[in-house]
Amino acid sequence: MIEPVCCVADRRREKVHQNIKMDLSWKVKDVQMRAVINQKLIETGEKERLKELLRNKLIECGWRDQLKAHCKDVVRRKGIEHVTVDDLVAELTPKGRELVPDDVKKELLQRIKAFLAQQASI
Amino acid sequence: MEDFLLHHLHEASPSPEDQGGLEEDIFADVLQELTLGFCFEIHRSCKMGQLFLDETDEPSLKFYEIVNEPGRDVFGKPPLKKQIDCICPHCNRNLSASRFAPHLEKCMGMGRNSSRLASKRIANSGMGKMDSDNEDDDRDLDWSFAFDKKVTKKSKKDKVSNNSPRRSKPKIGTKMGDFPCGGSLPSESMAGSMTSYASKSFSSAPYEGLSLEERKRLLMSTCGVISEHTHKMCTKSLRCPQHTDEQRRIIRRYLLRIDPEGRLRMRPDGSLEADDIQVDIDGYEDGDGQALRETLNRIQQWEGNTSSANPSPADSTSTTNSQEKRRKKGSAKLTQRKKSKVKPPALHVVSSAGSTSSFLSSCADTQFHILD
Known part of the structure; x- marks a missing residue:
């Protein structure tokens, strides 16, 4: 009546294994898909268009000026002679993400979704 | 490939935190690229020394601060109401800046037509401020409005009070x-x-x-x-x-x-x-003076002449007198001798003598000859 413990354990192990397998396959698929989508973005020129749009939006909302002021602080702190590009990237990337206004981000995401939907319907 | 993509898009992601992660990732990717470009830009301007060029110090910021007051311009200065006047270096008169260049051309006589005008003006002023100069001023439109008014007022006064020749002449x-x-x-x-x-x-x-x-x-x-x-x-x-x-x-x-x-x-x-x-x-002063002197001289000369020339007629009269005396004497002698002697035939010769003046003397001489 009572199943042997080993059997139960085996079955569970099997399931976990199956899950991991599924996950792995999905992840592989996901990576492939991302590569494909990226390819599509570049091929259609949508990526350039998105970049241009975002640049203009960020300049409009003052993101660029804010980031520049921060940049000056960083340069002053480190000394103008000792500043490297890596330092700047390390300092500016999180700050840049942080400073992007929500409406700009939402608009961009909307646009990307539209592009993906367009690609899927083809 | 396409099928796979479609399948993936329509199929829900197995893990809930991946929901909508694709869009986010794409956005982050784009933003990352932008930020990287910006970093390169900043680094470049930093190394070229251009990063802090647009910054100024406090005092100059304060000095060039934009003023926002009702009665003033952005520099905090009151608006200029008076138009700028220039003083002509040639004739020392006030005129508006906009008319200065044309006036200078006319005044200094640099232009083609102006040289004649200017030379006339100079000549007039050289002749001791003839009133035509004044009249020119009235006609000249170069002068700025305010100054012009003054000038005309003044000149009117002058005209009324001074009775200048220019004004009086038309009356005449x-x-x-x-x-x-x-x-x-x-x-x-x-x-x-x-x-x-x-x-x-x-x-x-x-x-x-x-x-x-x-x-x-x-x-x-x-x-x-x-x-x-x-x-x-x-x-x-x-x-x-x-x-x-x-x-x-x-x-x-x-x-x-x-x-x-x-x-x-x-x-x-x-x-x-x-x-x-x-x-x-x-x-004509000089000429008249000379004329006067000449006439005076002439009169004096004439008077002197009469005084010096008189003796000669007087002499002549005296000689005639003496001749007459002599003749009378001769005639007296003649008469005396006539009585004694016969009338001489030489009288024919005497009568042939022409002039009266020489007649008397020659007559007497012949008479004396005859008598001798």
Whole structure:
């Protein structure tokens, strides 16, 4: 009546294994898909268009000026002679993400979704 | 490939945190690229020394702060109401800046047409501020409005109070409107014209009512020769071609009472001589003085001549007298001898002698010869 413990354990192990397998396959698929989508973005020129749009939006909302002021602080702190590009990237990337206004981000995401939907319907 | 993509998109992601992760990732990717580009830009400007170029220090920021006050401009200065005036370095007059350049051209005589105007102006000012200069100012539109008003006011005052020659002349002109240039005088001798002027009824002529000063002014600017036929005065310029200098001189002498006749007449008084000197402001002063001196010299000479020449006629008379005496003596002797001797035939020779003067002497001589 009572199943042997080993059997139960085996079955569970099997399931976990199956899950991991599924996950792995999905992840592989996901990576492939991302590569494909990226390819599509570049091929259609949508990526350039998105970049241009975002640049203009960020300049409009003052993101660029804010980031520049921060940049000056960083340069002053480190000394103008000792500043490297890596330092700047390390300092500016999180700050840049942080400073992007929500409406700009939402608009961009909307646009990307539209592009993906367009690609899927083809 | 396409099928796979479609499948993936429509299939829900197995893990819930991946929901909508694709869009986020794409956005992050784009943003990352932008930030990276920005970092390169900043780094470049940093290394080129351009990063802090747009920054200024506090005092200058304060100094160039934009002023936001009701009555002032952005620099905090009150608005300029007065237009900028320039002073002409040539004629020292105020004029608005916008009209300065054209005025300077006219004043200094740099332009094509202006040189003539300017030279005229200079000549006028050189002649001792003739009033034509003043009149030019009135007509000149160069002057700024305010200053112009002042000038016109002043000049009006001048005109009213000073009775300047320029203003008085037209008055004379209207008074003497009946003095246009009346043709040329017939060529006459100086004395003849003088007497003709004097004899004509000029005492009733309008210029008789003018003072000496006014006459002088009139004659300084116009020809002034009075026509024989119309009895009117020529109003043309001093160099009027219709009349000669001689005629002009005569009329001036007559009108200014410095004609040689009057002088000769009035000199004995002594009082009029001073008057004459006062009158002689005209350009003919020297000539008149010379004329006077000449006439005086002539008179003196004449008087001297009479005194020195008289003896010769007196001598001649005395000689005639003596000759007559001698003749009388001779005749007396003759008569004495006639009584004694017969009448000589030599008398025929004597009668043949022509002239009366030589007749007497020769007669006497022959008589003496005969007697001898």
